[in-house]
Amino acid sequence: GDNLAQSVFPYYGQRYVIDEHTGTQLDCPAHFIPPEGSGMPFAGPTGKITCDKMPLTQWMGPAVVVDVRSILDKAPNGKSPIITPQMVKDWEAKNGALKKGDIVLFHSGYTDKYYKPFPEGNRLAFDPLVLKTAPGWPAPGPETMEYLHSRGVMHVGTDGPSMGPVEGGQATHVAGLKYGMSWDEQLTSLGKLPARGAFYIALPTKIVDGSGATTRAIAIKTRGQKGIAE
Numbered sequence: 549g550d551n552l553a554q555s556v557f558p559y560y561g562q563r564y565v566i567d568e569h570t571g572t573q574l575d576c577p578a579h580f581i582p583p584e585g586s587g588m589p590f591a592g593p594t595g596k597i598t599c600d601k602m603p604l605t606q607w608m609g610p611a612v613v614v615d616v617r618s619i620l621d622k623a624p625n626g627k628s629p630i631i632t633p634q635m636v637k638d639w640e641a642k643n644g645a646l647k648k649g650d651i652v653l654f655h656s657g658y659t660d661k662y663y664k665p666f667p668e669g670n671r672l673a674f675d676p677l678v679l680k681t682a683p684g685w686p687a688p689g690p691e692t693m694e695y696l697h698s699r700g701v702m703h704v705g706t707d708g709p710s711m712g713p714v715e716g717g718q719a720t721h722v723a724g725l726k727y728g729m730s731w732d733e734q735l736t737s738l739g740k741l742p743a744r745g746a747f748y749i750a751l752p753t754k755i756v757d758g759s760g761a762t763t764r765a766i767a768i769k770t771r772g773q774k775g776i777a778e
Contacts, residue, residue, distance in 0.1 A: 626680030648700030684714025739777025
């Protein structure tokens with residue numbers, strides 16, 4: 549009878565299809581570096597490094613929070629305000645030199661401000677990227693990635709939707725990923741962290757041959773410790 553179709557173990561479950569680069573996300577070298585021998589521009593040895601082949605230790609370490617809120621929205625429509633090497637050097641002058649293993653997190657407040665339900669949520673990416681009716685998120689230029697790598701930094705984070713500028717992210721991505729660097733994009737609540745002293749951990753989904761992954765990023769700080777925006 550009909551009752552044969554009924555499960556004896558009722559349960560609730562959902563299925564989903566998702567791009568690796570959605571929401572808070574990890575970028576790994578293969579995302580923008582083609583493999584050697586492919587004949588494509590920027591091909592190199594790190595082109596074979598997908599996220600599942602990277603050590604978890606690269607995605608955890610001392611959090612270094614660089615405050616770039618002063619440049620939020622300070623760009624023409626369809627362009628990103630650029631986070632320069634000088635801004636990082638100015639931070640170091642106040643807070644001490646960057647060290648190997650530091651995880652540099654750029655706090656602009658962009659996603660905290662613009663990640664909202666639609667239609668208002670179009671301001672996050674659609675308006676600056678597609679319509680070009682608003683400034684993009686603050687983003688480091690390629691020279692900044694080169695500088696961070698020269699200081700021994702291998703993992704970075706941003707609270708913008710992409711590490712690269714809205715008008716074209718390839719140069720910034722290639723500049724860091726060619727060295728085997730990685731980063732997290734579209735982080736939130738970075739203002740709750742101190743400039744130094746918190747410990748950062750990103751836990752991406754492990755995907756075979758993944759160019760990136762959705763990520764849970766967490767940071768641990770001393771109870772009661774004030775963040776740079778608190």
